[in-house]
Amino acid sequence: MKPSPFTYHAPTTTAELTELLGTLDDVRIIAGGQSLMPMMNFRFVQPGHLIDLNTVGGLAYVDVQRDFIEIGASTRQRFLQRSQDIAKHMPIVGEALSHVGHRQTRARGTIGGSLCHFDPSAELVNMAALHDAVLTLTSVDGDRSISFGEFGLGFLTTSVQPNEFLRSVRLARWPEGHGYGFEEFAMRHGDFAICAVSCLMTLDDRGAIDRLAVAVSGVSETPVRLTEMEGRLRGTMPDAGTATDLAAAAGDIEAMSDAYITSDYRSHLARVITRRAFTKATERADQRVRA
Amino acid sequence: MKDLRTISVTVNGTPYSREVETRRTLADFLRLDLKLTGTHLGCEHGACGACTVRVEGEAVRSCLMLAVQTNGKSVATVEGLAKDGKLTPMQNQFWEKHGLQCGFCTPGILMTMTEFLEENPDPTESEVRDALSGNICRCTGYQAIVDAVLATAAQARGEQ
Ligand code: FES
Ligand code: FES
Numbered sequence: 001m002k003p004s005p006f007t008y009h010a011p012t013t014t015a016e017l018t019e020l021l022g023t024l025d026d027v028r029i030i031a032g033g034q035s036l037m038p039m040m041n042f043r044f045v046q047p048g049h050l051i052d053l054n055t056v057g058g059l060a061y062v063d064v065q066r067d068f069i070e071i072g073a074s075t076r077q078r079f080l081q082r083s084q085d086i087a088k089h090m091p092i093v094g095e096a097l098s099h100v101g102h103r104q105t106r107a108r109g110t111i112g113g114s115l116c117h118f119d120p121s122a123e124l125v126n127m128a129a130l131h132d133a134v135l136t137l138t139s140v141d142g143d144r145s146i147s148f149g150e151f152g153l154g155f156l157t158t159s160v161q162p163n164e165f166l167r168s169v170r171l172a173r174w175p176e177g178h179g180y181g182f183e184e185f186a187m188r189h190g191d192f193a194i195c196a197v198s199c200l201m202t203l204d205d206r207g208a209i210d211r212l213a214v215a216v217s218g219v220s221e222t223p224v225r226l227t228e229m230e231g232r233l234r235g236t237m238p239d240a241g242t243a244t245d246l247a248a249a250a251g252d253i254e255a256m257s258d259a260y261i262t263s264d265y266r267s268h269l270a271r272v273i274t275r276r277a278f279t280k281a282t283e284r285a286d287q288r289v290r291a
Numbered sequence: 292m293k294d295l296r297t298i299s300v301t302v303n304g305t306p307y308s309r310e311v312e313t314r315r316t317l318a319d320f321l322r323l324d325l326k327l328t329g330t331h332l333g334c335e336h337g338a339c340g341a342c343t344v345r346v347e348g349e350a351v352r353s354c355l356m357l358a359v360q361t362n363g364k365s366v367a368t369v370e371g372l373a374k375d376g377k378l379t380p381m382q383n384q385f386w387e388k389h390g391l392q393c394g395f396c397t398p399g400i401l402m403t404m405t406e407f408l409e410e411n412p413d414p415t416e417s418e419v420r421d422a423l424s425g426n427i428c429r430c431t432g433y434q435a436i437v438d439a440v441l442a443t444a445a446q447a448r449g450e451q
Binding site for chain 1: 312319336337343349350354355356357359407421425426
């Protein structure tokens with residue numbers, strides 16, 4: 001179908017943008033449009049006002065800092081995929097992006113759009129959970145920064161207020177030589193994941209786990225970090241036993257079910273895919289690295 | 292009340308200036324306003340890839356872009372591929388290898404794969420299949436399309 005009528009706004013500065021957000025009601029912001037446009041074409045969403053983020057300057061960049069990488073909300077997925085900085089310092093993001101839609105949708109889709117849409121199975125939402133993302137939201141009153149936990153509330157729901165927009169996201173950097181693995185299961189490549197698991201790891205000089213992060217997506221309404229297990233496995237050798245413990249923790253997450261996928265099957269996938277992601281991260285982890 | 296804008300867009304090298312409703316998708320703008328019906332609409336929600344065109348050189352889904360968003364930009368559609376009735380090498384290979392049956396998906400696939408070969412002139416078969424993953428063809432089973440794309444690449448490298 002076609003979108004229902006709306007009034008279109010194309011601000012060119014963030015000041016104009018926040019001004020519009022502060023004064024208009026019934027607004028949707030369009031970034032890459034790869035989720036919002038289908039929803040508008042289906043008329044699931046019929047905004048009175050559509051504000052275009054694409055005309056606002058200065059929101060597309062990758063900025064590498066010592067402890068984090070800051071990414072502007074309008075940065076396209078394809079740009080991230082081609083970014084040397086991302087490939088060098090955060091290679092798992094490139095691996096995750098290869099599962100996001102198709103080349104035509106990655107050419108338009110943005111990181112900010114993916115995060116604000118907040119599909120529980122979205123790969124970039126998983127990346128934000130994995131990297132302890134800090135998100136900066138901007139309104140006429142200025143900026144506020146919130147953690148990923150405060151940002152994502154549930155299925156397609158975030159804590160971004162009607163007068164705010166997501167300006168940028170900071171992803172915490174891991175030391176050079178860290179191990180990483182991203183695994184997902186979908187009906188077809190590029191489809192929404194039924195389950196996706198990401199894993200980051202550093203090993204100490206004995207080869208034992210020094211630091212571990214695991215994020216499981218698609219199983220519940222927001223990605224789940226296996227925080228307790230991440231702490232408990234510190235100091236253990238990353239072997240088959242460790243993988244089994246981790247997989248069990250992923251399988252214990254209370255899983256959603258729908259008309260196609262039962263919760264039992266989701267839990268099964270969570271276990272299998274967690275093991276794979278962990279194994280891959282282990283293989284890639286450099287033993288001399290310390291967090 | 293209709294929300295209207297006047298936009299200037301260059302399509303296949305020809306500049307156009309038109310007044311459009313802001314909710315007009317790029318696909319409908321091309322098909323209904325410019326009468327360039329070579330761009331096909333299979334699903335209108337980003338699933339099939341039939342509507343793929345190039346905006347500023349990048350292959351994108353024209354059902355997921357608004358016409359107003361192309362103001363000041365250049366757009367390339369399937370109509371711009373053949374020059375003076377002479378098919379591009381890829382179009383010829385699609386003909387040779389039977390890369391199409393009904394042809395509904397073909398414009399989107401040509402636009403996507405033309406961009407892909409510019410970026411990767413020497414692809415493996417699996418890279419071709421990956422690049423093709425955003426385009427649905429209900430007739431060919433893809434094998435002949437993959438053959439045509441690989442043959443185009445080989446020809447461009449002077450191997451055929
Ligand atoms: S018509 Fe645009 S993707 Fe199907
Ligand atoms: S040739 Fe018929 S859909 Fe592809």
